[in-house]
Amino acid sequence: MTRKVISLAEIRDGSLRNVSLEAIAAAKTIAQGGEVVAVLVGENVQSHANELIAHGADRVVVVEHAQLKAYTPDGYGQALMAVVEAEKPEGIVFGHTALGKDLSPKLATKLNAGLVSDVVAIEEKDGEVLFTRPIYSGKAFEKKVVNGGLIFITVRPNNIPALSRDDARTGEVTTLSVDIKDLRTIVKEIVRKTAEGVDLSEAKVIVAGGRGVKSEDGFKPLQELADVLGGAVGASRGACDAGYCDYSLQIGQTGKVVTPDLYIACGISGAIQHLAGMSNSKVIVAINKDPEANIFKVADYGIVGDLFEVVPLLTEEFKKLKVHS
């Protein structure tokens, strides 16, 4: 059965988020040959439409309005409802991002629909689409199906590969004008705390520091390693609590959940609440001076040693590699 599926695109720091491209790939799997329509919502966003088509969208619908500059559940809810009424999709895919998590339950409720959140894999079996998602903070997984009706999911960043870019692809770009009104929540101010550049939840490489980093300055060698690898810096709660870094970097049960290709844990003991945020990473490297540290139990590779010696050596080694390649 083919389905018409819409996917919501998100923009961060002027670029499309990678998870929005992954959402198109997920939408394609659900569509089973049906049409995939990407949706761009914001103030001045139309310029991103072609990139969505290059990554597999058949068409793009653009909703622009001054009231959509900042995300609000009411504003985006009205925009998405208008798109759903115009397109009548059988599937909807959002990224499992702050925006996606906030908006998807509202939209699902408006549409009297189920919602499968935080999907990491999609498969088709006997005409039914099965969605895999982590439960128990990543310690187990479940496969879910939708009991008929609209299929609505959010996809976790970094798990469903985006389709490679093909600029030869073409597709129609249309605008939908929507009256946005009666916003009940108003964004007064946005305080930027995270660094520009690679977003932690979407980074392919994360270098994370724990209490073993010992000071704010101690994060510098980690940042250098992350820079060489094109990655981002993260932290344990131990490091955040000690004031070595901002809480926006915290990974774990009460912080961010990440699944990079490579996670390098430096001076992190590996408490269960930390593992909840990173144990599904593809490859884990642990650097810790205590050979008994729990982090070695989940690590693919471990170095027992002082991180202040090991991390700079690693940075040097990767730099050499870059020069050679």
Next chain:
Amino acid sequence: MNIFVLMKRTFDTEEKIVINNGKVNEEGAEFIINPYDEYAIEEAIQVRDKVGGEVTVVTVGNEDAEKELRTALAMGCDKAVLINIEDDVEESDQFTTAKVLAEYLKDKEPHLILAGNVAIDGGSGQVGPRVAELLGIPYVTTITKLDIDGDKATVVRDVEGDEEVIETSLPLLVTAQQGLNEPRYPSLPGIMKAKKKPLDEVELDDLDLDEDDVEAKTKTVEIFLPPKKEAGKILQGELTDQVKELVTLLRTEAKVI
């Protein structure tokens, strides 16, 4: 002020997960108040102590949740309500839970509803916003600060590490993020008092709901554990050689670089 807290009893994810007959084995496991709901309870108590009113903690579940409800009462909530759906509902999902909660809340004239931003077991983060939408009230998720002034509210919201300052008005639903407050432990006098506080139990019938009204929209068909990781490789030898070996392994064996 009429304040409600939505509380979920969760499996303590520090526990080892064992699967028997396609279900997570709950025998003998430790259960707790969902950690994010502790922040919600604490905030509710603080708001009440400032502006007056009453805090009611509500859970959808079965009798086992009475223990966690008593803990919430011992922390300082005034009343507890258990919506026991065990006999009426076999398969449930976030739609079910939200529908039941909204149906209970709709004629209670709530001014403020607090929930956790996510349950550490089910992990969807859907229930809060769904309840708000069903009740037709605004919501703000993952909040780290809440100031109430009359029927106006100023809220700080955590957005993947950045902060949004949001203005809105009551009635309002918010979901708690880490950093909102430091939840208190129940005191001994609190525990004694909690024994006398009202804990009501209601069922679907009392809410004028049929099973059909709350029928789950999604279904779990399989639960499984992640493939067991083979023991990792602890590198040996001179530190500089270990580092070289690690880089080689990441390139050729793990192929992530």
